[in-house]
Amino acid sequence: MNTEKGSKINQLLQSQPKGIVFLASWLSKKGYSLDLQKRYRKSNWLLSIGTGAMIRTGDEVNYEGALHSLQQQGDSxxxxxxxxxxxxxxxxxxxxxxxxxxxxxxxxxxxxxxxxxxxxxxxxxxxxxxxxxxxxxxxxxxxxxxxxxxxxxxxxxxxxxxxxxxxxxxxxxxxxxxxxxxxxxxxxxxxxxxxxxxxxxxxxxxxxxxxxxxxxxxxxxxxxIDLGKGKRSIITGGAYIPKYQITVNKDLGLNDE
Known part of the structure; x- marks a missing residue:
């Protein structure tokens, strides 16, 4: 890998926190082409964890790091x-x-x-x-x-x-x-x-x-607040609460009828 490409991957890794996932779609928008991403994986900078997602090689990533990336990179x-x-x-x-x-x-x-x-x-x-x-x-x-x-x-x-x-x-x-x-x-x-x-x-x-x-x-x-009209039976055979027109667990309904 030439110096320019090495510098680019270093910039990427330094700009992002550890413990997260890198989405291929987000990397592409940032100017890291699919071909370049492939080279990063081949050079062992990044490790694929499935189609469209990578992590730093050697990094420990849990589900929270993955959700962070979905929220921040994928607008999820x-x-x-x-x-x-x-x-x-x-x-x-x-x-x-x-x-x-x-x-x-x-x-x-x-x-x-x-x-x-x-x-x-x-x-x-x-x-x-x-x-x-x-x-x-x-x-x-x-x-x-x-x-x-x-x-x-x-x-x-x-x-x-x-x-x-x-x-x-x-x-x-x-x-x-x-x-x-x-x-x-x-x-x-x-x-x-x-x-x-x-x-x-x-x-x-x-x-x-x-x-x-x-x-x-x-x-x-x-x-x-729109509370709708009519009764709502949440629990079958439970206690009816007139104030809120709902049927709930019998033990919850005690002293509320």
Whole structure:
């Protein structure tokens, strides 16, 4: 490899944090042709981890580094959400999270790349595609060792949990998580509830916040939130909550009828 090409790869590696993936499409946009990328792999600067994705040779990359690259290089909205986000935020320490299963949320038609799905990250993933919340609100940024990562904030993460009720998520567990969210920002919650397209999620969120007696709930303007019409049966044979017109787990419905 000549000096010019060596200098170019050095510039690339020095400009990007360690522990991430390099997307071939992003490199091409940056002026690194597919032919040049091939030479970098042949010269052992970069190592392919699947079609369209490479890492520094010898670098240790986990799923977070891969998601960082999807977000920053691929303009993807796929992010850790639900219980995974709450765990990363330190909000679910009393729930079992040694789980080797990570919850990801993304847009309705947004797929994980084949290279991501086929690579062994040492964990399993549940990826949910949905448009019940806009992709650009309710996110926060956490810092990993050498790069930032966008994840759901606490309010959005709990709404994502409620979106999975009852098929993939237990409502009782959602209540336990809600109990720990006593310092949510009303303006952020208001924004999410107004933008949320799921009547089920909105009613359950408000019901659980009400049951947990959170002080921030009194600052929410319910008149600005579309809660739909008619009853919603979340749990078959459960307890009916007239205030929110939902049927929930019997134990959750106690003292609320």
């Amino acid at each position: 909205s796929i992010h850790p959400g639900g219980k995974t986000a709450l765990s990363l935020l330190g909000k679910s320490h009393y729930l079992e999270f040694s789980t080797k299963r990570i919850t990801l949320f993304g847009g309705k038609e947004e797929n994980l790349p084949v290279w991501f799905k086929n690579y062994d990250w040492g964990t399993e993933f549940n990826h949910y595609q949905s448009g019940f919340l806009p992709k650009d609100i309710g996110l926060t940024q956490i810092e990993r060792k050498s790069f930032p990562l966008k994840i759901s904030n606490s309010a959005r993460a709990l709404m994502e949990c409620l979106y999975l009720v009852p098929k993939y998520q237990d409502l009782r567990e959602c209540y336990e998580l809600m109990e720990g969210l006593n310092n949510l920002r009303p303006k952020e919650v208001q924004k999410l509830l107004e933008a949320c397209a799921s009547v089920k999620v909105k009613r359950l969120f408000l019901f659980l916040a009400d049951k947990a007696e959170h002080a921030w709930l009194k600052h929410i303007d319910l008149d600005q």
